[in-house]
Amino acid sequence: MDWLRDHPEVKTIRVAAADLNGVARGKRVPARFADKLLSEGTKFPYSVLNMDIWGEDVEDSPLVFQSGDPDGLLLPTERGFMPMPWLDAPTALLPLWMFHTDGSPYDGDPRQALARVYDRYKAAGLTPVVATELEFFLIDDSGGQLRVPPSPRSGKRRTGAETLSLRALDAFDRFFTALYDACEAMDIPADTAISEAAPGQFEINMMHQDDPLKAADDAWLFKLLVKGLARQYGFAGSFMAKPYNEWNGSGMHMHFSILDRDGQNIFDDGSEEGSARLRHAVQGCLAAMPGSTLLFAPHENSYDRLVPNAHAPTGIGWAYENRTSAIRIPSSGPKARRIEHRVAGGDVNPYLTVAAILGAALNGIEDGIEPPPAIRGNAYEQGLAQLPATWREAIDAFATSPEIARIFPAHLVENFVMTKRQELHYMAELSDDETIELYLDTV
Numbered sequence: 001m002d003w004l005r006d007h008p009e010v011k012t013i014r015v016a017a018a019d020l021n022g023v024a025r026g027k028r029v030p031a032r033f034a035d036k037l038l039s040e041g042t043k044f045p046y047s048v049l050n051m052d053i054w055g056e057d058v059e060d061s062p063l064v065f066q067s068g069d070p071d072g073l074l075l076p077t078e079r080g081f082m083p084m085p086w087l088d089a090p091t092a093l094l095p096l097w098m099f100h101t102d103g104s105p106y107d108g109d110p111r112q113a114l115a116r117v118y119d120r121y122k123a124a125g126l127t128p129v130v131a132t133e134l135e136f137f138l139i140d141d142s143g144g145q146l147r148v149p150p151s152p153r154s155g156k157r158r159t160g161a162e163t164l165s166l167r168a169l170d171a172f173d174r175f176f177t178a179l180y181d182a183c184e185a186m187d188i189p190a191d192t193a194i195s196e197a198a199p200g201q202f203e204i205n206m207m208h209q210d211d212p213l214k215a216a217d218d219a220w221l222f223k224l225l226v227k228g229l230a231r232q233y234g235f236a237g238s239f240m241a242k243p244y245n246e247w248n249g250s251g252m253h254m255h256f257s258i259l260d261r262d263g264q265n266i267f268d269d270g271s272e273e274g275s276a277r278l279r280h281a282v283q284g285c286l287a288a289m290p291g292s293t294l295l296f297a298p299h300e301n302s303y304d305r306l307v308p309n310a311h312a313p314t315g316i317g318w319a320y321e322n323r324t325s326a327i328r329i330p331s332s333g334p335k336a337r338r339i340e341h342r343v344a345g346g347d348v349n350p351y352l353t354v355a356a357i358l359g360a361a362l363n364g365i366e367d368g369i370e371p372p373p374a375i376r377g378n379a380y381e382q383g384l385a386q387l388p389a390t391w392r393e394a395i396d397a398f399a400t401s402p403e404i405a406r407i408f409p410a411h412l413v414e415n416f417v418m419t420k421r422q423e424l425h426y427m428a429e430l431s432d433d434e435t436i437e438l439y440l441d442t443v
Helices: 002-006 031-040 046-050 110-123 166-171 173-186 212-232 276-295 352-368 393-399 402-407 410-429 431-438
Strands: 012-018 024-030 042-045 071-077 089-101 127-139 190-195 201-206 237-238 252-259 318-320 327-329 339-341
Touching: 024 031, 024 042, 024 173, 042 046, 046 071, 046 410, 071 352, 089 110, 089 212, 089 431, 110 127, 110 212, 110 352, 127 212, 127 352, 166 173, 166 190, 173 190, 173 212, 173 276, 201 212, 201 352, 212 237, 212 352, 237 431, 252 352, 276 318, 276 339, 276 393, 276 402, 352 402, 393 410, 402 410
Parallel strands: 012 089, 318 327
Antiparallel strands: 012 024, 042 071, 071 089, 127 201, 127 237, 127 252, 190 201, 252 339, 327 339
16 A cells, blocks of 8 residues: 555556466456555455466356356455556555455466465575566558568568667667556566667566566566557557567566575586576476476467577577577576577466476476487487477367476366367457457457
């Protein structure tokens, strides 16, 4: 409530939770009822967190007609109130997560799934340190064809690739200044921004932090912010994995290390290669990769990004300082030894992605199995086992993966599989233009 008292201009509140696709589902509430929200929460049907990408009920879901579509209890997360700088009227956002009415966590909530993985770490005396890197496009979708928006400064369109171009950043300086101001107001630790390899594509890195729930919150909120703020400037901010056939897609890379009870990085043994537990974590991630692909590539368009020679991994392998591999060990000082997981697209649900990666790494540490040798050279030419190449294959792999069963509750797995199979069925009816229209602002 302190934040609201400091902002008396705020008259309305949005309460919202992430569904399995990462879409914000919620309500608008007058600010005068804030005390009740904090003390009692609010209620949504359980099925609201298990809707398909169109916001429709999942057919034959046990959460809907079989059970009478009952309510779950939504309570505020640790985040509390924050501004929504992309709206014209002063408005507060209160992030929520779902529980049963008896106060126990609801297994179909993606944030609860990550909390469950985090609890496994805490029980082992370990703390994950997590950072995400989020790529996105700024797109003019006002006409019949997607294209780079004109610079708010010059009015010109830059149609070529401008990797690490200051000119590309400066062209949208007003937008990025507003974006960083908004991140500061929302306590999103946005760090470096760069222009990426495709026209109108950018990446912003988040600072490392020792709370994976906060890291996933930041990524989820950042996506809401970019999409909302871009519209104020007359263009789309899109995390769609592959909006342009001729250019590389957008990813969400995740860096992580793990601290022990004494605050020491367990991946650091003083060597350049890192510790045995680093390799065990790598093996856990490799073993879970086929089953996890649906979380890293959750939509039909996601698989257009995962193609050879497009700066997105296709093979299941790892390497030191090699951006063609699915898992990269960046060069660093020993104390900063960490793993970079490079498979996920920008279109993911951050809660499920962070949970899948951290859960797989902990599986590997628990099992203590060595990975195959680190690859050298171009990963696309190594003859590696491949990620599922199609959406249907990824759904089937996720549904039957023993590694996924160790990480996620069966209820969430079943819900997500039903959701994705329904989407797979109905996406077949859409044209390419309709697919872009669906995904551009939604994912």
